[in-house]
Amino acid sequence: MSKTESGTRPVHPAGPPDHNPFVALAELAPAAAFMRDRTGRYVWANHAYAHLYGTTRDAVIGLHLSDIDEPADVDRFLAMDRQVLTDGKSVRHTLTYRRPDGSRAHAAGYRFPAAWGSERCVAGIYVDVTDYVRATDQRHRAEADLRALRDHSGLACVRLTPDGRVSEAGIAAAEVLGVRLSDLTGVRADAFLSDPSEHVDLFRAWHDLTSGRRRSARASAVLVAGEGTQRRARVHLTAVGAPATGVTGVWAVATRLGRRRQTQPSPTxxxxxxxxxxxxxxxxxxxxxxxxxxxxxxxxxxxxxxxxxxxxxxxxxxxxxxxLGLLSPTAWPPRPPGAARPSGPV
Structure with missing residues (x-):
């Protein structure tokens, strides 16, 4: 701030805020707002913008970009200001800046051409999105961890859509169900249950999860593999999604797998x-x-x-x-063995 103390800052005429619509709007706004001339010197800033740099608005006004930002950022910001003034159009922008405590933060907003008296300037308004960026990064890391767990843990994991179809699956799940991994996507999960009508607890837990009443649940299930074998398993269900957006999916993990039992196919x-x-x-x-x-x-x-x-x-x-003997080999029209002959055509 040595340039501030030396008194070398040029003075810009700053009329009353109500003479400038942008200033009148942004003066007390929680969003950080500023105006700079074409050389990169601040002619106006609100308190929220000065707060980003740990100082006051009066200390910012009159400073040059190079007084408060790092050299690499100064060149980038000045180039963007020139683009705004040349094109006469607003530019959406996301920036990373350094807080007074040394931590890096993120802001998003717009820059656009504006007038300060008779001078053509660049105005900007930004909101701090550090928490949003951090939450997004954490979500991406969590999803990457889940996929690593899905692919390398050996657990039978599938991700289901809210209507019960498989959207993702791990190799272990395909092996447990006796099908190719590529054939799992899009299949309804209840197609792998021995008898859906016998899984009341599982479907009740599913309804609670997809309706947002619960975040996780456990239930027992008898799974039917592609080769016709059955095995009992403990199914752990976890809902995916934020309360504001609703449930976007459900992770299902099968554990405590019982021994395979060969069964005679029994259609309903x-x-x-x-x-x-x-x-x-x-x-x-x-x-x-x-x-x-x-x-x-x-x-x-x-x-x-x-x-x-x-x-x-x-x-x-x-x-x-x-x-398999489900249809009589000597009957026409086709019918199961022992079924009465129909009185008319099928």
């Missing part, structure tokens, strides 16, 4: 009826109308059947149904 009555209609050559539209199902519900059942019977296509589903 509705799924068995779908297989019967598939074997009869009916289209998805026909099946949905016949069983009074929405296309979304039918797609869910077909996805579940593909996992249950290890059959990726419609012909494979029908073939597996005959091999």
């Amino acid at each position: 009555p509705a799924q068995l009826r779908i297989i019967t209609l598939l074997a009869a050559g009916r289209s998805n539209t026909d099946i949905a109308e016949e069983l009074h199902l929405s296309r979304q519900t039918l797609d869910y059942h077909l996805s579940r059947l593909r996992l249950l019977l290890e059959a990726p296509t419609r012909p494979a589903l029908v073939a597996r149904a005959y091999v």
Whole structure:
């Protein structure tokens, strides 16, 4: 501040604030605001701007950028001022500055051309975003840590969308579920449950998480792998998202995995009826109308059947149904063994 004390600062005419709309607006604003002439010398600053540098507004007015900022920043700021004055347009800007205690802080705002009496100047208004930047960095680090945990911990981790579909998954999760990692994305998580109707506690916990009532929960589940085996697991659920934006996802981690048990595929009555209609050559539209199902519900059942019977296509589903004895090999129209012959066509 030696230049301030020496009395070498030029004096700029500073009319009453109400003669300058920007000054009248920013004088008492919590945002940091300033005006500089084309040489980089301050003609006006508010208290919030001076506070960023640990001084008073009267001490700032008349100083040059080089008196309060580091040389590298001075060159950059002057170049931006020249751009604003040349183009006559506002510029959105994010800057890093050093606080009086030596810590680095961040601010974001705009610079734009303005008049100070008859002089053409650059005005700026900024808000401190240090806490926001710090929180964003912490969130990014936390997400990176979660992905490292997902990929290298050996835990079966998946991230689910609020509607229950897999958006991310780790290799261990794909191995537990017996499917390729690339095939997990987009699949409904309840397609891997032995019988969704038996998992009341799990679905209750899920509803509490996605509605924002809870941040974490635990429940037991019986998982069905792609090869048809089942194993019991403890599922840990953690909601992702801020209260203001709502839940954006849920991390699910399966632990305490029990031993694999080979089970005979047992479609539900509705799924068995779908297989019967598939074997009869009916289209998805026909099946949905016949069983009074929405296309979304039918797609869910077909996805579940593909996992249950290890059959990726419609012909494979029908073939597996005959091999497993789910359909009678001697009956037409197709029907399960022991089912009464229908009185009319399927």
